[in-house]
Amino acid sequence: MSRQVQVTFDCADPARVAAFWAEVLGCVVQPPPPPFTSWEEALAAWGVPPEQRDAASAVVDPDGVGPRVFFQRVPEGKAGKNRVHLDVRAAPGLEGEARMAALAAEADRLVTLGAAVLARYEPAPPLEAGHLVLADPEGNEFCLD
Structure with missing residues (x-):
């Protein structure tokens, strides 16, 4: 279903x-x-x-x-880290430095809209392709990957 x-x-x-x-x-x-x-x-x-x-x-x-x-x-503010978050696929098909450069460029664009960059995780093969953690204008975390 x-x-x-x-x-x-x-x-x-x-x-x-x-x-x-x-x-x-x-x-x-x-x-x-x-x-x-x-x-x-x-x-x-x-x-x-x-x-x-x-x-x-x-x-x-x-x-x-x-x-x-x-x-x-809602009346209350954000109290802690999100237990669920969105992963925004901003660099599909890219790897290594090209991937990280595309993610950084998208992060720069989102910062102009009110986002904040919280962390950068470098690629660590074979399982980790690298990603960025951002927060929206009210502090909700999400990943660019």
């Missing part, structure tokens, strides 16, 4: 974190359902109070293939 998967992030600023992850994953912020032309219009029509209209956001694969990633506002 096959099931659809949604990945959910708890965060303080869903719109900001969703915009960041849309860039990381090559996704788009999920548009509102027809006939609405904006989320503000949709939420107002559905009677969502103004103070709750920024409580969630989502990104979707523009090709409809990948999972939806949902961002929900």
